Amino acid sequence: MEGTIFDIKEFSIHDGPGMRVTVFMKGCPLRCIWCHNPEGLKPRAQLLYRKNLCTHCGNCLLPCGHSECRPWKRCIHACANGCLAVSGQRVTEKETAEMVIQYNDFFNLSQGGVTISGGEPLLQADFVCALAKRLGGMHKAIQTSGYAEEETYQKVTDHFDLIMQDIKLADPEMHRKYAGVDNELILRNIAYLKRSGKQFVFRVPLIPGITDTDENLIQISKIAGDNPVELLKYNPLAGAKYDMLGMRFSLGEVRNREERFERFFRNAVLVE
Incomplete structure (x- = not known):
């Protein structure tokens, strides 16, 4: 089984518990205007x-x-x-697993593991499932927008110990405006996740003036309830990647707001 990745990041500490290796899958159906991995949007290799x-x-x-x-x-x-x-390399699940497994001693020391991110991993569902099976009992996390049919979402997440589920915007029209698609599929999969019994955490990117508004965070807090939430500060360094790809970074220069966003939630932490 082959898939397309665009990066493997060793010794990651912000993509799940402990020390981790993060595998970035290429291709994403969303077009978030703040995306900090634009090299992961298209499914094919890019110069x-x-x-x-x-x-x-x-x-x-x-x-x-x-x-x-x-x-x-x-x-x-x-x-x-x-x-x-x-940006973009075809690999087999066996090759990818071998690259990850060499860090097993570090995982054991830090109670870490592997995280599959993107792009959107659900776009390469069969490859991700095959890779998860190859990795056996290693702790496995997946970061996902949740934008996929319910059958695909359930099939893939069944292979993972931790689901890191994005919630960007609660309002469907705002989601379509800023992420390129509406959030009907996402909200449906979130509802499944909440009743599934799986371990998960919601991740909310704090994009100044877009996702960090009081109205949006209040709506998201109602969806999240008592479940854990990670609030992710906006990364302003993505613009250089857009230049290298010949793409326009439409968000431009914005600054993170200095505010205690945790106050909107019952169980939230701010990730710098």
Whole structure:
């Protein structure tokens, strides 16, 4: 079974309990205007271009000759200035599991494990299930928007010890405006998650003026109830990635509000 990943992050401490390895799956059906992993949006490999390093020598054009990027990396090796990189790599679940398992001693010491993130892992449901099976009894967490059919959501989450479920915006129209899709599927899967008996945590990105409004947080708090919530501060450093992909970062420069957002919830922590 093959899947497409765009990164593996070792020694992560913000993607679940203990020390973790986070595997980032490529492809996402949402288009959140604040997305801090734009290189994970499209399902296929993409070329990242650091134009500030480019001398326009043309050497990168010679070895490939394709107008559409293939992850062969010939152009990357031809560039002496390090201008180019490829986001997206095809791997098997066996190869990915072997990369993760080498950190097993660290997991045991810190009560950590592996986290599957994205992008959106549910887009590659069969691969994610196969990988989870390969990892056996290791602690497994998944970060997801929850945007998938109920059957897919239930099939995938059954393989994980911890579900890290995003809630971005409670209002369907606002969700469509800022995330590109409405939240009907997401809310349906959240309702299932709450009655499933699984261990989970809700994650709320605090995007200034969009998701961190009093109205939105009050609505989300009603959905969350007594369940644990992690409030995630906005990451302002994503703009550089958009430049490398030739994409426009429409959110622009905004600053995190200094406020105790935990006050809206019964069981919330702020993640810096």
